[in-house]
Amino acid sequence: MITFLELLANGISIGALYSLIALGFVVIFKATEVVNFAHASLLLAGGFVVAKLHPLIGFWPALAAGIAGAAAVGALIEFVIIRRANVTSHSVLAIVTIGVDIVLVTELTRQIGTDVLALGDPWGDQVVHLGPVAIAQTRIMALLAAGILIGSFLLAFKHTGWGVAMRATAEDHETAALMGIRLGRVSLGAWAVAGALAAVAALFLCVFPTPGLDRSTTFAAIKAFPAAILGGLDSTTGALVGGLVVGITEAMMSGYQNQLSFLGRGIGDAAPFLIMTIVLLIRPAGLFGTRELSRV
Template sequence: MKILQLVLLGVSLGSIYSLIALGFVVIYKGTKVINLAHGSVLLAGAYAVAVLSPHTGFLPAVALGAVASALCAVVIQRLVAAMRTQNHLVLTILTIGVDILLATELSRRIGSRVLTMGDPWGGRRVEILGTVLPQARIAATVVGILFIALFFLVFRRTDFGVRMRASADDPRTAALMGIDQRKVALTSWAIGGALACVAGVFLAGFPNPGLDHTSGLIALNAIPAIIIGGLDSTEGAVLGGLIVGVTQTLVDGNASSLHFLGEGFGTVAPYVVMLLILLWRPSGLMGSKELNRV
């Protein structure tokens, strides 16, 4: 039963990582920029929820927090676009500077406090298949599945999704066909920001104590997820998130048996899995293979 409990907890954690990884990939597909300020955007959205929930209630606070983080991501995108360069490495490095500024300001505002989200689940637990799981993690799994399903429905079945996919596959041809690249970029970053906020709310929930000034660093756990799945694959982002969540939970849950690997190996384990997969498939499990013409 312990293994089953750990796997279920890993799937719930993986669904949160999947939302973060999906945000990374959507932004990358839309603009070819890896937004390394994604953790600070997550922290900004979750902070807005924590501040607003005592006054508006939990669900309105989450909606407003998602809007706030989406706007924050859009502002970063406009800063990136203002550089007027096509060197995506330079633009990615720029997001590091933005991340430092945003994280510093949020750390100043939060200080040493640990903020709660005001969620309706609290520390309650429920028994499923003979195992006891936190209600917050069950909610995270359900919400993660719903948001991921909604994203793929829009991405695959709507005109907007077709425009996004066309821009991601061949931006020059898409522009010649009349697709507004600026709108695609803004929407990609806004979607990534909103997904980060939802993930941040559940990352700060039980069994974690709440939101503190370092919570944005948890978004870095999604880096192995997007590399494992493939940097340009939305399906791979979801798969990679689940792999990272289950791996980390299983290793942490069996820490006493794996003590010879060192304390805190659960944090490192996803990176070990990432390296092993890259040795087998350098483009990730579902990433596009790079073709070199001779």
């Protein structure tokens, strides 16, 4: 039972991080209808900036720089490439983001090399005991940070002018443009927000108990794809639920690995994709996605 509670707590905390990443992914999709395969590289860029800067300027300024850096990379991708790509099909745009991803990930992993970079976070490896249940302090901080960010994002999405512009654009590009919404700004903002969210997720994915930022960090980011898809690509609620489902499944599958040995070693890594496949078989649009209807 105690193991179960610990796994559940860890799963929720990791899941909140996947939700953060998936949220950025969904925001980009809603604003520009681009499926952003370069999301993993945004995350890696944010983490890399934090890892390289924290010995020089301290952790908190480095974190701010990392968030700003990832947001800038996202905005840059939108401004230099997505906006200028003159294509009709959105799957071609998705392939463009794959091209961007190949370049960024190759260069960043080359810079990282075989090192494991510490991010210099102040929490270290302390463990908090809630009754018999032991949880790493970093996990609690991750959950808190993700909760605050997601909450404020949803509030902004609902109540600020920027949020209204974003939702109007997602609803109908042309009408939004006619109402005086600057589509360029909306999509630029979406990419920057997605980058910033990814950078925060990168920080918490690389702290204790993970040793640090290394080549495999992109893989953690890739697990946010099934989170976004199984929740429904055009639904912010879906991203949150999807992230939690993926996080909890992964934690449980890895934690009870020995009882699940008939599924093979390392099932935890494959589990998010298994869940996604099952959900898609039953609901092709995802759990909360709007089913596409068309009228001729």
